[in-house]
Amino acid sequence: MNQLAIDGGTPIRTKAFPQWPVYGEMEERLLLEVLRSGKWGGSTPDKLKQLEAKFAEIHGAAYAVSVINGTVGITVALQAAGVRSGDEVIMPPYTFIATATSSLLFGAIPVFADVEEDTLQLDPEKVEAAITPRTKAIVTVHIGGASSNMTRLKEIADRHHLRLIEDSAQAVGAQWEGKGVGSLGDLGTFSFQSSKNVNSGEGGMILTNDKDLADMAWSLTNVGRIREGAWYQHEHIGWNLRMTEFQGAVLLGQLSRLDEQLAVRERNGGLLTELLSETEGIEVLRRDPRITRHAYHLYMFKLAPELAESVDKNDVIAKIAAEGIPVSAGYVSLNLNKAVLNEIERWTGSKPSYSCPISEKLSSKQAIWVHQNALLAEESDMHDIAAAVKKVVHSLKIKN
Numbered sequence: 447m448n449q450l451a452i453d454g455g456t457p458i459r460t461k462a463f464p465q466w467p468v469y470g471e472m473e474e475r476l477l478l479e480v481l482r483s484g485k486w487g488g489s490t491p492d493k494l495k496q497l498e499a500k501f502a503e504i505h506g507a508a509y510a511v512s513v514i515n516g517t518v519g520i521t522v523a524l525q526a527a528g529v530r531s532g533d534e535v536i537m538p539p540y541t542f543i544a545t546a547t548s549s550l551l552f553g554a555i556p557v558f559a560d561v562e563e564d565t566l567q568l569d570p571e572k573v574e575a576a577i578t579p580r581t582k583a584i585v586t587v588h589i590g591g592a593s594s595n596m597t598r599l600k601e602i603a604d605r606h607h608l609r610l611i612e613d614s615a616q617a618v619g620a621q622w623e624g625k626g627v628g629s630l631g632d633l634g635t636f637s638f639q640s641s642k643n644v645n646s647g648e649g650g651m652i653l654t655n656d657k658d659l660a661d662m663a664w665s666l667t668n669v670g671r672i673r674e675g676a677w678y679q680h681e682h683i684g685w686n687l688r689m690t691e692f693q694g695a696v697l698l699g700q701l702s703r704l705d706e707q708l709a710v711r712e713r714n715g716g717l718l719t720e721l722l723s724e725t726e727g728i729e730v731l732r733r734d735p736r737i738t739r740h741a742y743h744l745y746m747f748k749l750a751p752e753l754a755e756s757v758d759k760n761d762v763i764a765k766i767a768a769e770g771i772p773v774s775a776g777y778v779s780l781n782l783n784k785a786v787l788n789e790i791e792r793w794t795g796s797k798p799s800y801s802c803p804i805s806e807k808l809s810s811k812q813a814i815w816v817h818q819n820a821l822l823a824e825e826s827d828m829h830d831i832a833a834a835v836k837k838v839v840h841s842l843k844i845k846n
Contacts, residue, residue, distance in 0.1 A: 463827065464823055491691065501636075512652075527659065531552055534556075536559050538567070558802055618643050729748040744816065745816040747814055771831050
């Protein structure tokens with residue numbers, strides 16, 4: 447095996463992966479339409495109405511409410527579902543901090559239930575064990591673009607009379623048993639932040655099949671107004687959390703490429719799994735057969751336990767990156783995040799403690815991410831990714 451690039455050898459590749467974001471003439475035309483209309487804000491929606499209808503249709507939901515970002519989307523979804531300050535919300539620790547801060551924003555308390563070792567998704571059995579009389583909702587995260595086990599989570603939520611919220615920030619277009627994520631629980635939320643598969647710089651969406659929940663989410667997003675009400679008819683306490691028409695225009699353009707990009711991501715994700723599963727020292731994630739479409743916002747794989755215990759994960763990442771492959775370490779387990787724990791203590795008056803050993807090990811020792819733009823590349827580029835990983839892992843096993 448040739449010398450590692452980080453040690454002065456020749457990298458596997460020097461060619462760049464596809465640029466992100468992807469955009470074109472449609473975004474330009476739609477943006478100009480908004481500019482020339484003079485109606486730029488979300489209070490006089492045209493493009494936003496089109497976007498909401500299109501997005502709901504893609505995911506098989508009856509209602510959609512656009513919001514300023516994905517974090518606020520979860521906050522609004524929780525409040526629309528009746529979660530209040532002091533209530534507990536069960537969620538995974540292996541997620542972006544916004545999943546937790548969305549509830550802490552109004553004093554609802556995150557309770558972390560560990561993830562499944564072979565999928566990195568929220569473990570339904572750990573969820574059920576974490577339920578207390580104070581639990582009001584479950585927030586599951588479709589990590590990396592793969593659906594959580596929505597069948598089991600819905601069973602648990604229904605049996606315990608809990609609301610089920612889907613954090614689908616990374617999963618635009620993903621499906622569970624042929625149905626779009628975000629439309630399977632009580633409410634689903636999405637993010638259009640710059641890194642996401644469909645993006646407008648910032649922005650978010652809430653989906654639901656329940657008209658009352660949709661109306662409440664809309665009211666909370668529109669300073670407490672009610673649909674069809676007068677301009678100064680405020681019947682709830684709400685905030686101005688609307689997206690702009692400019693963002694709606696960009697997203698309509700972005701959605702025009704969604705099906706094509708999803709097909710490329712599926713093909714490349716499957717090929718990477720095939721190639722990496724042949725690499726000793728690497729473990730690929732299990733894909734539940736009920737995931738009928740994977741959004742592949744990330745391609746995630748793991749260092750096998752024996753290798754993970756003998757190397758520094760950050761060193762492995764640096765070596766793979768030096769070979770020309772865009773990889774990162776991923777999340778820090780939120781049950782160990784001091785800011786989150788301090789905020790929980792501030793709301794509750796007691797110091798929290800959560801045991802999530804799988805998430806902690808994934809975060810510190812095992813999980814590695816391939817960035818989402820790489821999954822829009824050619825099949826030959828997937829071979830480069832696998833070759834770089836194999837080259838680095840082989841060198842580490844020789845040293846150990």
